[in-house]
Amino acid sequence: MALSKGKGKEETWSSGWWEYHALFDQTQRPVVWSSTSTIFSAHATQPLVTARHFSSSKQFVLQSPGPILTSPGSYDPPTVISVSPDSNWLFAYFPSTEIDGVGCLWQRGAPIDVWGVKEWWTLNRGAGIVAASWLGGTREWTIDDAGAANRLPPRGPGTPASNPTLILVTETRWVTVCYLRQYPPLSLKMISCPLTESGFVGEAHPSPAEQGTNRPGSIKTCTRAAIGLAYNDPAIMIATRSRVLPSSAGDNSLSSMNLGLPLNLEMPSSEPELAIDWESWGEDSSIELSEVRLDFDGNSSMVLYAMPLPPIHGPGLGLTNLTFISAPPASLDAAETPQGIVYLAASYLDFGDYTCTPKSELVLHALSRVSEPISNPGTEPRHWTYHQEATRSFTESVLTFMASSTSGQTPSTFGLFAGILNSSGPLPREKTRVKEVSIGITKVFKLPDLTDHERWEPAHIMSSIDNAGRDLPLNAVLSFTNSMLLCTTLSSLSPSRISLHMLPKLVGNLPPSPALASTPPLARGLATGLLSGTSTADLSHILALPSVSLDEVSETLYHALTLAENGQDRGTLTWRALGLVLETYRMRALKMHSGIEREILTARWQTAHDMCSLASCNAAFEDCKDGDAFDLDAVWQLVGLSTWVVAFIEKLLKECVLASDLAGPRDQDDLFDSKPSSPVHVAQLPSTLLHLAHPYALRSLHAALSNVTRFKNKIGSLSASEENSQIAKSVLVDLIDCSGVDLNALEPLLADLLVEAKKFSAEETRRSLTLCEPTTLMRSHINNAIDKVAYAPVVDKPRLFIKPFELMDGVPQIFEGRKDKAKDVISKGTLTGRAQGVVCLRCGGQSEVGGDIPAAHASKVWQAWERMWIKYCICGGAWVLAPRKQK
Template sequence: MSPRKGKAREKQEWQAGWWDFQPLAERSLRPIEWSPSSVIFSAHPTQPVITARHFSSSKQFLIPSPAPAISSPASYGPPTVISVGPGDDWLFAYFPGRNVDGVGCLWKRGPQIDNWNIKEWWSFAQGAGVVTASWLGTPREWITSDMSGSSTRLPPRGPRTPVSNPTLLLVTQDHHVQVCYLRHYMSSLRFLNCPMTQPGIAVEGQAQVPGDACGIRQCFRAAIGLVYNEQAILIATRSYHTPPPSKDNSRFGAVDSTLPDDMNQPLPPELQSMEWESWGEESTINLYEVQVRHNGVQIAGLTVEPLPPLLNCGGTLVDLKFISTPPSLDVQNSPSSPRKRSNERGQFYIASSYLDFEDYTSPPKSELRVHFIGRQPSPGPNMPKPSWKLHNTCARSFSPRVLTFISPTAIRSDSGQCLIYAGIVDTSGSFPASPSKSKKNSVGNIQVLNLSDLADHEDYEASPIRSDVTRMGQDLPVNAVLSPNGPLLCLVSSSLWPAQTSVQLSPKRKVDRDISGVPVPPFAARLASAVISTRSATDVTHALALASTPITDVLDTLYHAHKFLDGHQNGFSEPHTLELLREAMAVYIERSARIKDTEKDALTARWKTAHDICSLNACNRAFEDCQDSEGYDLDAAWQLIGLAGWVVSFTERVMKQCVLSCDLTTEVVKQESGDDCQPAPPSELSPPLDSPILLHLAHPFALGNFVTALSHVQKYRAYVGSLSARGENSQIARDVLVDLIDSSGVDFAALKSALDPALEEIRAFDRDSCRRALVSCQPTPAMHPHLSKIIQEITQSSILNKPILFIKPHDLVDGVARLNAAAMKDKERDVITKGVLAGVTSTVTCLRCGGESGVVDDFDVGGTVSPRWRAWEKMWTLRCICGGSWSRSK
């Protein structure tokens, strides 16, 4: 129901009907996946195509469909299963057939996020399509405590897979479990297939047991559970019964051949014997234990053992999920009990949601049930292995509201409580009084529930579920996926066209406090965990970049994350510091793109300062990698000259700011004291020292990068200058480098000599002040006295030749400066190599900073290009120096 125009709109109400919730009862929910590299995969509403969107950029692309779906798209429906590998390098999807066999497809990702290539596709018989999928061999996770700030690596989850990568576990409609895997050093997939309805085993190299694709009992919902410190896999399924297939393949053959002409005559015996009441959905959830064994060379066997089912489990099943929680953090962090820590298993829950449409005259009633299943201890050492046992069951009804989706949380509180997100929508409500001011309005909320009793968790605030005001009560969320680090949820609605997906904030904790009682921002621990796990933190940085998040909260979150990381490494850690700086840069880049006021320039200056620190670090790595016993690799001469030119240009920018800051500071003091000769005392410093670019002189990590780069340029200048030019090309290279450095207006040797003692003094600074300076990408007031001392020493000595620094030769010739600026605008620089991109045929674009690069995966290793330089270039094929993902340029 849409709101009417006019004043009556203020009292207009919307009412959802049972048909609005009917998509929840479909045999397959619309799939949606959020990859570790922050790509959201979803199914096209009508075509056999996977659509992908990089969050939070505007990059959208399509995944290439397998050959059968391309040649005959009308014969296949949209994918019903989409699953992304834990390493973000594999993707699986199942496309159901329309009167033809279904198709499963496996993709391998290239260096860019939109570069997916089909590895292999294979067919599934009708009635034996894929219901769910899960990847084995998932990497161990890191978790950071909100209270203590300590980081813990959780135990492995599920069986290990040392002989294969990837290893994919599938459950099919005909109650079979299938393992698809790629053996190391093998080019094609291998398969193991085993029925689940009875104990069985499948061995690699032996004939596989075929499935009963035409059976009258089919699985339509399944979940795969991987437990911490547990090699066994649990599978839960829900099935439904259908009438047996007719011998006549025509659509109405069964009716025409069996019903008598005279309806008063008795029915044929085959119809009289049918149990009509048994058709439809079962009321039980069947459980199975699966073991995947290997002998070090190959997968030795796939075994399946049925377990006692869960009886009387509600009406129409909507969702079915396993929730595995790790062992107690106290056990994980205890160094005195390593044996107990390695053997303790995590807890295991089965969460299922149901709908009851009753007589289809009103919105359905919804219910959530949770079953706790654990290992039953073995009676003795010589007794059979321990079995699974149902320990507890709890249920909760949500009437008159309706539960639409459930999702395990990425949060684990220090108290060890298990949590779950529940999306609950209203069945009626009022339209907003002023829809022109708000295009979306709340139709429900996302609540955090305890798995122990399904009660609302009192420490969390519910977050709203927002819907378009013109379709309130109609496009309800039917499925949801949690972002990799947990601060966001992506919801997919029941609308077929256009496809409706929305990203919304997950519930926040009301108050986070550390051990000392100091409030901790809610995203600090998640950001620290992402950095430690080398996982993309785009979802966290997006939440921090929202205009509704105050800049003080942003700085506080980044500061506490930095503090957690320092505690993880027991001190200073350059890799973690650099990674956190990249995430801070992502916040400022996205935040500056959202605003248009004066704050935009300040945020832009901050992220560019962070980008310069990352560039300096990359340049230093290049010079180090291209060094040999005699000096520097001459095969990489022109590439290193390009990097040296960028370092010189960067140094000039820093020195210019030093001169301007010194002049402005002195002028302020002159105006305040009336003394024309008195320099600026440290106690009376002015805002010019807050310029973000001066962080390169004030922070130990940034200044260390800067001093190292100056040292490399100085050494490279001395090395190349000492060589005798044996050809025209080498003579030009030497002259270019010497002229580049000597005509810069900066004495690099003197500058390095002045900064070396300053670096030693800065390293003794207060760590809290250094953390806040790094995450804010500008000097703090506590650094001003030391920064003023450095600037005065630089500007009042012979380090700088100010006329040459500020006035270049081409500036003295009328028109040359404009021509030079136009030329540089057309010749954009490579964000990695700092070279000119003119003439480069294949480039990639960074989705974070927008920089372009010619560093791609197809290297030309011929010619005289240095292998050392190529190895350094290959470091950046997966991501930019700012940490952003690559996308293929248009």
Template sequence: MDATWNSGWWDFHNLSEYPRKPVEWSNSSIIFTAHALQPLIIARHFSSSKQFNLPLPTPILSNPSVYKPSTLITCSWDDRWLFAFFPGRGEDGLCCLWNRGVELDNWAVKEWWLLAQSAGVVATHWLGSPREWAIEPTTGIPTRLPPRGPSTPISNPTLLFVTQDHRLFVCYLRYYKPTLHMFSCSLLQSSVTVEQQQDNSQDPLDEVDTVRICINAAIGTTYGDPSILVAMRSQVFPIASSTPNPDQFSLDLSLSLDMEPDQTEIYPTARKDFVEDSKIEIAEVQLQYDGTRMMLTSKALPAIENAPNRLRDLCFVCKPPFNGDSPSSIMHLVTNFLDFKDYTSLPLSSLTCYSLTNTDPTSGEKGTWTVQADVTRNFENGMLSQVSASRLAYTDHGVYVSIYDTSGTQPRQRTKQTEIPVGHFKALKIPELTDDAWDTSPILSPVHTIGREVPINFVVSPGQNLLCMIFPSPWTTQMTIQKLPEPSTTNLTSGLSKSPFPPLALSIFAAILSNHSTDDLTHALLQLSTPLGEVAKVLYHVYTLLDRHVPGDFTLQLGIIVESYRSRALRASSNAHDRESADVIWRTAHDMISVATCNAVFSDCTDGEEYQTDLVWQMIDLSSWILSLVEILLKECILSSNFVESSGSTESSGEALFGTSPPIKITNLRSLDHPIFLHLVHPKALRNLRIALGHVNQFRKYLTRLTPSTENSQLSKEVLIDLVEYSGVDIQGLDEIFEKLEKSVEGFDDDEIRQAMASCRPSLSMQIPLRETVNLISQSPALNKARLFVKSFEMVDGQGQTEPLDRPQKDDSKDKDVVSKGLLLHRAQGMNCVRCGGRSEYGKDPMASRTMSNWEKSWARRCLCGGLWTRIL
């Protein structure tokens, strides 16, 4: 029989301890965590298992034992900056700011500075983020939400952080000034601080023999309001007196009178007999710019009194103004408490939502922020662990909560099940704190740790689809990826119930508009339980939204195909058919992107009928790749055609194929729904292919007219002429066939084109003109079938390559540069694309011509498929 398990209060005690192990999920889908024992920042891209460490500042490199592991990590909205805080071991803490280079794993220390032991960083917030996108779910119309918080016209980045001594710092770099600046203001009383001027404000004095340290804080901004709200929770620490009590027994040990008293007990965090403050303090801060200098103005608001002990989370949530509504001057502060009582039973968990209003009830205009408690919800049938704000683009913002079971059933040891549910995630409405009409998702735990290891922190992915959970291991940083709740398909909210678009398509559309990574969203399409037809359905809706509101970006849409199907092909190792189908699809989409890229490169290197002669070899590589793609496409057309029967002919099909005898009838050799035929039936793909062939033909004519002056120019001329002449293709004759086909495919319906591209296969109606074209190509004199199917270099060992295309072939793309299509020279550290896996040394080769700088700018930040670069490790 299955065994039962039960949790004790000690299993949840880690949830109330500070500081927590930090975790950050950036908008480029990099997960940052802190090393369990050393002051290191570890990072990896979500789609990769390879980790890399960020470089360390000089003080940590010289003496790493002085600093503890990082307690706070935060990445800026544009993924260009990273901040972390390292507490000291009896020394001052260290703050570090990193700046990212071109590649995702290329980080450098920009600045570092020290903070006093009792003034460590508790909370952070980045200012200056772009306006968020909101999607109206019923129509799919995107709108830009109002900006949040104050504007930062002269600084980038601009980071706010709260310290343990109840101060708010503004840390920033001014434009065109390389040095880091910062200034601060008090959060306990009203104060005004001006940039580059000394702060003379004095914080209120603590009570005698005690000191108050901020242990938890949250920084919030709302739409259309420049206010910055800060909520803080403190602990009161007694300070040990260094003066002995005269009534106590003393023993003279004849020690030197010059000895200084022991100061170790003065540092508050070393004491265990602390008392958590009973209130949550709130402050309002304004950051203003007068045209010359920035200024901070702070004002303490009435505190939330008699809040329960053991505060777990502080989380600001503000609802976005949908449908053009005016921004609401209301913010919500959600708090999570754990009450351990007398440590004899399981703790009680509760969630409270407070409303902060900035509207004068008499005039209706903005005035002073006021606070009131709205709702408190107790969780009796489970343990509420963590709370995080949900910020989906197509619905009101709420919160995600994780609720753990306190008991359950453990499966028998002989079962193959490695993980079982130990709780669930829920989405709650704000401010009601009631369950939203969403499906719950399970919290999975390894069988051998059921009820004993509860994650102490988690972070939600940028697309609000997944979350990363951190476990309380003392030796290593353990984390797991879990699925977040999603809108229910049977009980949707009023807006989504009328939406023709699935929630996943809306999320992908919003991520594309926001220039965020879609890795965590397309991850939902990788599951083998999801049919390929369902994947095509989601992508079809994404393309519908993009065509309506972001028209003309053909390569962007193809990049989503590459990301979705390539990851699925890598994952489907046990299903050969699914793997091969997905592999062919993403490679076909990638070829379409490459054709469009080659056209752009040829256009950049052409001035009328003249070419940049110092880039001849680069354009020869592109021409060779284009001709190779056309040859593969034409061979597939020939193998899929219906040959006309020759009267009285008994020759073999192989002889007929190469034109050595009259052909015989061969019917339905190949199906016309192969993804490669999308090159011929998709209007943009066919147009790009015609343009690419035109560039190759024009470039050949240009080199033919030239009189070579050097051996190198003569060699390049002969190489390209040989490539074209011996390819087995008459470009001019083939273009005439493509021209007729292009007129036929222009009549296809836009909706049908989107469906064909989402599945990357020609539809049934598309196959009607395609069949005619395929048969026309197979009989056209523009093709030399002998040269097309048998290359001269293949005749050296007598091995002709006439196998069908769906038979596994050697993948030589690993040796080719994904951008230039030339061979990888391995003379410099290259780059690896996280989306398509392609490698490139583009712009990295020190021997390359300096005239390639224009090309370098085009592909410096992203691969041609839209994926970001990482360094090849």
């Protein structure tokens, strides 16, 4: 960083041309953002893939393949990292200057920080991986301008028999498809073919040996590649940029590439081809295009087709970025099967005489399929046509990265995200107070004219004052699915950290959209996250910022759920919405040290967590039913769930009794009156009382109570010969009789309340769910429920508030010790510590079910129920390994 004094002795920062050279020589580090909000990047100096879960401190390193473990010093950090859309697979390529490079495929375990090497293979020097992409991703969700949720058409070819399916482009300008069968044999298969020649290769026939199509005296190697998938089109578009390098005359071997040149530039007379090709050495001035198809014959074979297309001639040398942009079709009518537009964006850098900031240029090409093949005598049919749409130049600043996303956007807001760094800028006068300075902006360009999008407000790219102008963030990735945060890596080879930046914000509604007029911008991203079931941690992080008011948070969540309900089953959506509001309020509560707002937030997310727990308990009871009876092999697991349900009912009824004391007594004649007898403000009512008003919560509570009651009755009716069941019966009787609650009397009372709760409008139940507390319109219903519980013969207050062991000297300490033991968030039992535990990144719950399942379970039914929670907690959060306790 160079400091200079401007007018008024103002200090400024500036960057040199060398800071941007990593864009040209491809030394910037790869970084990807998975659907579980895990950020994968390359280690600065070692051949390792590092990972960090966003919004948590969880960091880990992926296990290395065999060759790297044996000889780590022989390999460089990975140059290509790619994660599958479902976050279950990850690929990385490790080059080497000494030996053959290594490609590795990892498969994710149950926790998101457990990855095992599935396959690895070597690649000859000069035949390394340049680009990677995945096929068979799920269809994306989007919100249109009318506010309706729609699924976008599929992109690329279908993969009905393989998972995963990975497309790789090599330096030799070949394309390789790597895949695993969904049925035996499960070994990794590969088929390859050249991009420069028309032809096909089938799985049943061995792939030809990969080799370059080079002229004597030179080697043509691919340096840039992009893989594009269009909507409603099975074609795979591949764009490559190559560089012609010198080699020994007549030597086309990739494994024995010789880049040495004699000091004497006079060419030997015996090598006329070398002299002729001298001027062609260096970077190509064109971008080569190929159409690739992958077909499955419906029986057992994959077939890979490749057809080269006419090249695109660019403005010159210095290509720094190449990416396909798949714009969704304007119409989503399935009967029309419209095809989306495909753009190819290319950025160029001109360093001139290396004395000033390089000039950058962005060129956009539009590709479209010809409806009728064009056939000319002596030529092959052309199925694609393309032309240059727009060009945008940058002189005082430098274009460094670009990306696109359809998530959370309407057709009127779709565009290209572009990072533009300034060459210089002012430094703040008070450096002790201001720690960061803006070094550039992220903009959104309209397509196809590349003008500034009026719907998006540019966002600043920040850097520390000490680092301004150097170690620039040249490579970036958008947060997966939601695309609300920008993750960048620095350009230098020194150890560095990834940086997070805000992306541009949507402003206004142009043209006016009545359906979206009052919708907060974040609501659309949250809605698509709810519909797709992917992580929403990036959006929850924004809502948890102190700059966002609590009213704005609840309003955004409400509109997100409103938009999502247009396109998803309400049962599944409600469970996902509970996880979202839990994550948002808990994340916000953790950012506050103390105060009333933190207590409110904590009560809200715990209420959402209790709803998830009730739903999971009901699922367990239903799965363990055997006709009218229950699976006796799971009796103790069901006793554990019953203990939690009874304890929760006690907590809920205690709140009712305490709330009734605040409201004052009511006449017995008014118990079933819907009008409140006293002005109890909703804010005075605990959030947990939402279980008596929201239909989903009340239905779960009633079902859980019924399951516990039936389970007790079934166990009680068994013969005395069942010793295990008799012990369980005694435990259940003690548990329920000492609870101070008449479960048999409470069950019909809850049924009556559920009938009344169903009268609330969908808007009211939706708002109460996103608030996680009763709304104002629910006040009358809540007061009525409180009176019914408090004054009906349901509660034995002495037993409810005072437990027998609390009246005995010396015993409370024993029970308190048991109470303090950590509970399993899934099974509700005590954590044993004998199995590897896991921790939920969303709610913080611990479990030994989501990690290693004990093989000693006698109940197969219970074991199958546990498998439901292998990858996700009851709140929908992802697992990470819990740290093992020191013995």
